[in-house]
Amino acid sequence: MPVFREEQRYPRWVYLLAAAAFFGALFAEAVETLSSGRGGGPYEWIPGVLGATAGMLILNLLFMATEVTRTELVVTMGRFFPLYRRRVALADILEVRAVTYRPLRDAGGWGIRWGRFEGIRCAFLNARGDRGVFLDLRNGKRLIIGSQNAEALAEAVSREAGLSAQV
Secondary structure (H helix, E strand, O other): OOOEEEEEEOOHHHHHHHHHHHHHHHHHHHHHHHHHOOOOOOOOOHHHHHHHHHHHHHHHHOEEEEEEOOOEEEEEEOOOOOOEEEEEEHHHEEEEEEEEOOHHHHHOOOEEEEEEEOOEEEEEEEOOOOEEEEEEEOOOOEEEEEOOOHHHHHHHHHHHHOOOOEO
C-alpha cells in the first residue's frame, strides 16, 4: 500500500511530436506503396504492424509513476505495461533532499538518463520539469527522481526511511 504516489506524463508537445512522426511514417509508407504499384504481397502488412507496435511502445513509455511504500521506493516507466522499473529499498538510502537540477545540462534530457549532479556521476529518472528528489545510496550510487511535487516526495521517503529530509 503506497504512502505516496505520483504519476507524471511528458509535456503535450512530446505526444504530438510522437503522433506526427508515427502518422507521417504510415502516410509515407502508403504513398510509396501506391506510387510503386506494389500490392497485395503476402508480407506487405509486416512494416505496418512493426510501425504500429513501435508507436505503441513509445507512447507507453511516455509515462512515469513514483510510489513510496513502507519498505521501498519504486519508479516505473510505462503506462500499460512497465518497460522499466527501479526499486530502491528505503533502508539503503543515506540522504534525501528536494533539489532543482538542469535536465538538459546535467542529464542530457528527460527519461532514463545518466549524467552529473554537483560534479559527481548520477542517474536520473524524470519525465518533465527541473525539480526532483536526490538520493544518496549505501552502495555509493546517486539517483535523482524527477517530481512535480519534490518536497512531498522527499518528505514521504525521509519519513518512511527514518531520515531527515533537506528541502
